[in-house]
Amino acid sequence: MQRQSSKLFTKVLIVGGGLMGAGIAQVIAESGVQVVLVDQSEAQLERAKQQIEKMYNRRHPEIDVQSVIKNITFTTNMEAGKKCLLAIEAVPEKMEIKKEVFRSLSELLPDNAIIASNTSSLSIAAMSSVTKKPENVVGMHFFSPVPIMKLLEIIKGINTSNETVEKVREFGELIGKEVIIAKDFPGFTVNRALVPMLNEAAFLVMEGNDPAEIDKGMMLGANHPIGPLKLIDSLGVDVLLFTAESLYEGFNDSKYRPCPLLKRMVEAGHLGKKTGKGFYNY
Numbered sequence: 001m002q003r004q005s006s007k008l009f010t011k012v013l014i015v016g017g018g019l020m021g022a023g024i025a026q027v028i029a030e031s032g033v034q035v036v037l038v039d040q041s042e043a044q045l046e047r048a049k050q051q052i053e054k055m056y057n058r059r060h061p062e063i064d065v066q067s068v069i070k071n072i073t074f075t076t077n078m079e080a081g082k083k084c085l086l087a088i089e090a091v092p093e094k095m096e097i098k099k100e101v102f103r104s105l106s107e108l109l110p111d112n113a114i115i116a117s118n119t120s121s122l123s124i125a126a127m128s129s130v131t132k133k134p135e136n137v138v139g140m141h142f143f144s145p146v147p148i149m150k151l152l153e154i155i156k157g158i159n160t161s162n163e164t165v166e167k168v169r170e171f172g173e174l175i176g177k178e179v180i181i182a183k184d185f186p187g188f189t190v191n192r193a194l195v196p197m198l199n200e201a202a203f204l205v206m207e208g209n210d211p212a213e214i215d216k217g218m219m220l221g222a223n224h225p226i227g228p229l230k231l232i233d234s235l236g237v238d239v240l241l242f243t244a245e246s247l248y249e250g251f252n253d254s255k256y257r258p259c260p261l262l263k264r265m266v267e268a269g270h271l272g273k274k275t276g277k278g279f280y281n282y
């Protein structure tokens with residue numbers, strides 16, 4: 001299932017081979033572009049390969065997954081991607097780790113290379129500040145699972161040039177994504193609108209409402225394909241709390257106050273589907 005190859009970038013460096021990095025590597029490799037997937041852990045690279053094989057075989061059982069895997073170099077050595085003109089960072093959501101990676105990429109890559117972050121909440125401006133060419137730094141926020149979710153949210157930081165945005169938009173479309181452009185403020189577009197709604201649904205539960213009733217209400221009354229509490233359970237209660245906290249702190253505004261019930265659930269280990277218990281039991 002090869003899509004049209006990108007003439008813009010013939011080889012893309014991805015740093016961080018976790019859930020997101022592996023997914024991003026897969027969609028880019030599926031479009032016929034070479035990928036260098038870097039992780040600090042060999043074991044993680046093996047897991048990344050298995051994730052790609054499983055995901056691809058499920059969606060394209062008739063095609064040999066090797067047609068995709070052959071486009072990906074799995075390595076712990078970032079030098080392997082030193083000629084790439086696009087790098088996408090997908091390391092853990094911690095500013096110190098991201099800045100360290102951005103510093104190294106800025107030293108390693110050609111001057112005209114674009115460095116993108118898959119962050120879901122951190123400032124693109126802050127990451128750009130440690131690079132030699134802040135105008136070439138941009139957000140490319142993919143959604144999980146990357147091979148299935150259509151959206152790519154591109155974030156234009158204060159330093160990001162229009163040319164950089166246009167290049168990554170074109171590339172995003174070439175790898176089969178629908179693109180939206182967002183400003184660099186906490187939550188960007190999707191999480192800014194979604195997270196307060198999910199947080200409010202948690203407040204409804206805290207006030208004694210039944211999760212199943214709330215979900216039914218939002219599905220039938222607001223035409224949502226999935227109820228907010230089911231969605232929180234599948235995203236992870238801890239992930240929602242983290243994003244809600246970053247909106248609250250990022251805007252210094254009490255309207256984003258995270259629901260205390262979310263905090264209690266995280267403390268109790270009720271993280272949703274992944275632990276077998278959240279707003280529902282699994």
Ligand code: NAI
Binds near residue numbers: 021092094101
């Ligand atoms: P993850 O924890 O699954 O993967 C992170 C990977 O980075 C790990 O494999 C780790 O070994 C590697 N790593 C850490 N430091 C490194 C370094 N210096 N060099 C190379 N590799 C390094 O995390 P996940 O879920 O893939 O998230 C990555 C980024 O994507 C985060 O910024 C997150 O906020 C964002 N994101 C996550 C979504 C999700 O649903 N999980 C959705 C959208 C964005």
